[in-house]
Amino acid sequence: xxxxxxxxxxxxxxxxxxxxxxxxxxxxxxxxxxxxxxxxxxxxxxxxxxxxxxxxxxxxxxxxxxxxxxxxxxxxxxxxxxxxxxxxxxxxxxxxxxxxxxxxxxxxxxxxxxxxxxxxxxxxxxxxxxxxxxxxxxxxxxxxxxxxxxxxxxxxxxxxxxxxxxxxxxxxxxxxx
Amino acid sequence: xxxxxxxxxxxxxxxxxxxxxxxxxxxxxxxxxxxxxxxxxxxxxxxxxxxxxxxxxxxxxxxxxxxxxxxxxxxxxxxxxxxxxxxxxxxxxxxxxxxxxxxxxxxxxxxxxxxxxxxxxxxxxxxxxxxxxxxxxxxxxxxxxxxxxxxxxxxxxxxxxxxxxxxxxxxxxxxxx
Numbered sequence: 001x002x003x004x005x006x007x008x009x010x011x012x013x014x015x016x017x018x019x020x021x022x023x024x025x026x027x028x029x030x031x032x033x034x035x036x037x038x039x040x041x042x043x044x045x046x047x048x049x050x051x052x053x054x055x056x057x058x059x060x061x062x063x064x065x066x067x068x069x070x071x072x073x074x075x076x077x078x079x080x081x082x083x084x085x086x087x088x089x090x091x092x093x094x095x096x097x098x099x100x101x102x103x104x105x106x107x108x109x110x111x112x113x114x115x116x117x118x119x120x121x122x123x124x125x126x127x128x129x130x131x132x133x134x135x136x137x138x139x140x141x142x143x144x145x146x147x148x149x150x151x152x153x154x155x156x157x158x159x160x161x162x163x164x165x166x167x168x169x170x171x172x173x174x175x176x177x
Numbered sequence: 178x179x180x181x182x183x184x185x186x187x188x189x190x191x192x193x194x195x196x197x198x199x200x201x202x203x204x205x206x207x208x209x210x211x212x213x214x215x216x217x218x219x220x221x222x223x224x225x226x227x228x229x230x231x232x233x234x235x236x237x238x239x240x241x242x243x244x245x246x247x248x249x250x251x252x253x254x255x256x257x258x259x260x261x262x263x264x265x266x267x268x269x270x271x272x273x274x275x276x277x278x279x280x281x282x283x284x285x286x287x288x289x290x291x292x293x294x295x296x297x298x299x300x301x302x303x304x305x306x307x308x309x310x311x312x313x314x315x316x317x318x319x320x321x322x323x324x325x326x327x328x329x330x331x332x333x334x335x336x337x338x339x340x341x342x343x344x345x346x347x348x349x350x351x352x353x354x
Contacts, residue, residue, distance in 0.1 A: 009336070015213045016333030016341055017194010036192045039216035041228055041310050049226060049312070051218055075347075082349045129306065133218050133314070135226070153344070156193030156333070159186070161351030164193055167330065167344020170252075172259045174338030 002103075002112065002119060002144035010046035010140050011177070013072060013118050014038065018154035019081060019163070022052065023069040023102075025110045026061035030102050031089035032113070033058045034081045036157045038070075043177070046140040047125065053134055057089035062136060066124035067108035070138075071116035075153040075165045082161050107142045117152040119144040179280075179289065179296060179321035187223035187317050188354070190249060190295050191215065195331035196258060196340070199229065200246040200279075202287045203238035207279050208266035209290070210235045211258050213334045215247075220354070223317040224302065230311055234266035239313060243301035244285035247315075248293035252330045252342045257292075259338050284319045294329040296321045 005013075014020075022035045038050035048070075052059050062068055073081055080098050087094065095102050095111075102111030105121045112119040121144075126137035146152075153166040182190075191197075199212045215227035225247075229236050239245055250258055257275050264271065272279050272288075279288030282298045289296040298321075303314035323329075330343040 012336040012339075015194075016335050017192075017213070036194070037217045039226065039228065040214045041312065049216065049310075051216065078347055079349055082351045086352050126309075132303075133226075135218065137310070154341075156343070158193050158346075159189040159354050161349040163347050163349070164331075164343045165345045165347060166333070166341045168342045169335075170255055170340050170342060172256055172338040172340070174259045175263050177336050 001146060001148055003147050005118065005143040005145040007046050007140060007143055008044050010120060010143050011040045011043055014040050014048055016154065017156055018072050019157050021071040021073055021081065021084065021113055021116065022058055023071055023110045023113055024058050024061035024065065024067070026065055030095055030111045031058055031061060032084050032094045032100070034085040041137060047137060048140070049135055049137050051134050052136060059134070062124065063127065063130065065109060067110050068122045068138065069105055069108060069110045069112055070120040070122055071113035072118040072154060073116050075155060077115060078155055078163055081155065105142070112144065117146050117149055178323060178325055180324050182295065182320040182322040184223050184317060184320055185221050187297060187320050188217045188220055191217050191225055193331065194333055195249050196334050198248040198250055198258065198261065198290055198293065199235055200248055200287045200290055201235050201238035201242065201244070203242055207272055207288045208235055208238060209261050209271045209277070211262040218314060224314060225317070226312055226314050228311050229313060236311070239301065240304065240307065242286060244287050245299045245315065246282055246285060246287045246289055247297040247299055248290035249295040249331060250293050252332060254292060255332055255340055258332065282319070289321065294323050294326055
């Protein structure tokens with residue numbers, strides 16, 4: 001069950017570098033791609049940058065609609081994440097093919113992914129680095145997290161289908177975010 | 178023992194989103210800061226983007242020298258990473274204070290960090306996003322990895338000294354990097 005999540009804490013979800021699914025919708029066609037090339041850019045409002053290759057079908061949807069959902073899958077979805085990355089949205093409806101459930105978002109036309117631990121509704125706010133680096137800057141305008149999941153183990157891709165899964169958590173005293 | 182590491186595989190080190198230490202040297206003073214806001218931008222030559230706040234002492238060194246080393250610590254160094262982030266290089270020599278060993282790099286003036294699993298020598302190649310986002314684009318020109326360490330467990334920061342440590346590794350069939 002996805003619950004409201006404070007925008008000021010979004011960095012805590014993205015800063016650890018999880019593989020995410022970028023969900024878009026263009027002309028009524030929802031689509032998904034796995035993405036690891038993203039980083040936080042600002043705490044509040046939460047902003048992130050990400051690289052989406054022009055070779056990806058999602059590139060056009062992101063560029064034209066300027067909207068996306070960043071969904072954070074956990075380890076149970078690892079096999080699905082790889083499959084999502086190995087076919088193109090040009091050829092298949094990935095939600096249907098991989099039995100993922102699109103849910104309506106509140107602020108964007110792209111869908112949430114019900115099976116994911118967290119979903120971040122995003123608007124593209126800067127496209128000036130798209131030409132040079134395929135880099136989009138997004139602002140997170142609404143965030144959802146499934147709080148019933150106490151130890152979500154996210155995935156960290158190391159190339160060619162090799163993933164490290166979140167292990168132990170340690171807590172140290174720190175004065176800073 | 179740091180060994181040469183292929184530049185074309187550097188993305189496998191950074192894409193999983195580990196906390197890194199950004200090492201700089203300015204006017205003979207080496208400095209360090211922890212950093213989680215970074216992402217890959219290009220495979221070859223390997224390029225990355227990172228955010229370094231103007232409030233950080235490292236910002237000036239990075240902007241003026243246009244050189245840095247990105248060192249990747251493992252879980253054993255977690256307490257040190259937090260301490261490195263809680264003091265300023267304005268006030269202390271962090272290498273000395275935290276008993277870290279600077280080693281000469283080959284291509285840049287910033288030091289390698291001997292205790293880290295991997296060290297990436299970087300040159301700043303684009304400062305056009307510094308004004309707006311404090312974003313630097315770096316090219317990795319030389320990479321070193323301690324290959325004697327078979328299961329390096331990197332750190333993933335979730336805010337205020339909370340880290341997730343790398344856990345299990347899974348391997349799935351994938352056609353793509």
